[in-house]
Amino acid sequence: MSLTLYGTEFQSRLLLGTAQYPSPKILQESILASACDIITVSVRRESSREKAGQHFWRLLQETQTHILPNTAGCRTAKEAITTAQMARELFSTDWIKLEVIGNDDNLQPNIFALVEAAQELIAQGFKVFPYTTDDIIVGERLLGVGCEVLMPWGSPIGSGRGLQNPFALETMRAYFPDTPLIVDAGIGLPSHAAAAMQLGFDAVLLNTAIAKSGNPVNMSKAFALAIEAGRMSFLSDPIEQRDMAAPSTPVAGTPFWLETP
């Protein structure tokens, strides 16, 4: 049941954002409770540039998870590229979750700048995890410039609205059967995460739904369970929906003394 991203295998299919937790301690406990293998860290917004955020990053490194730095808050391709370079140096990783935000109102990705930045970063040797929309043409362009993972939104960042367009996500899954697809952003409830996994998505990335819940540690566990449940369901070939009831016990063979009068 493992997940392979850029040649590395992972057990957990939950990727956890590290912003907005009540304290680093609760963040650490949430990471442990969810048993996630990958955490994302904002280089620009949550921590400051340079090595000033070192203490916080050391705490994250103590969790022994794989760190996926992100370019949250970047508005242009150039800004995202600079942030990615800074992240590579700070975290000694060539992984980058690429976010280029087009609009502060719904934090929608600017797909044009996204493709441009992805192309440049891949040329520079980065392994890019692009935060994108559910548009398959954009997905094709991203794969065309060398991305090996796509991370479409479920709904706008932090909105907690779940999968707003399951049809588009389903199409995306069918269109890119062999590319790891991770639903990133918009998840509010474990059931949303389970729904994404049931559609056949490879993993789910989320932050606010756990960090801002009343009990982040329990909520991260709830998400981990939901993601595992959704994945197992997908692999178990769920039944088709029907219009009429279908008794699970064959009625014709029921002995007369067990039939209800």
Place this chain on the structure above:
Amino acid sequence: MPSVHVIGSGVSGLACAYYLQKVGCDVTLSTASSGCDENCCSWWAGGMLAPFCEQESAEPLIGTLGKESMAFWRQLASVTKLDYCANGSLVVAPARDQALKRSFERLTRNHQRLDHAQLIALEPDLDHFQQGLFYPDEAHIQPRLATKVLWHELGRMNVILNTEHYLDEASLVNARNEYDWQIDCRGLAAQSELDDLRGVKGEMLHIYSDEVRLSRPVRLLHPRYPLYIVPRPEQQFMVGATMIEANTSRNATVRSVLELLSAAYVVHPAFAEAEIVEIGVDIRPAFNDNLPKIRRYGNQLYVNGLYRHGYLAAPALARRVSDIITNDYFCTEVVDANYP
């Protein structure tokens, strides 16, 4: 009574010295600063005494310490020129962030939901908000006045005050042997001795506007930080504060100042014409759980990690420190005796 050396002139050092002198200890306070000045992060604080609002993200301990500290400030104000402003506090959210208000309401206690009429009855200038949450039992003080008053009281009570007295590592160790007890309240400066202490950068502004009147702190809900505006005398307003994981500070960033100013502008459009009086930056000392601690090594105590709760926690911690010294008090909520 024992002799006690308190190091640091932020709000926790001053509160410790005050409590200890009150119970009869022989207190000497040493500080590298000139008193509580711009080198202490207490200088840049909001001075909101908001134990109920803080429960949105803080542990219950902050509420307990906060209520105790409020009684201290109220009492101090009754005998000094400190102004303890018990007008409560307000929480508002822009129309599109009402979801934040609903969760804030759910996660906190002791509030009243206000409709538009009730809101403008309290704060007429908040006319453009349709609703709000009111925390009647909260208060605010002016942090710079509070530390000045404490400093003055210490002098009056004959605490020995060593200003601009920087202690290097060797002199810190020596000083330990000169006194019965040493209380280290140096904040982030003690990081070399408290390796689990980290810095959280905060940025704030003071602005001046003669067009806006506010009688109490107003918290504007924001997806990332609690941004608030605290009225100060002479039509000044404190706007704070960002929270960024960073151990060093140079200057405020453009993004942070933009966010603070746009918060002010959302709270009242007339703030667009306000003057920027001051932009402040400092680093809050915090432990991993963002809770304050009293750490004890024999007769050396560290009071640290007050994070964004300096004025809310310092007096309550100071009382526990004086209990440790005079009554051999121990409580696991804030005292970790045998660390690590």
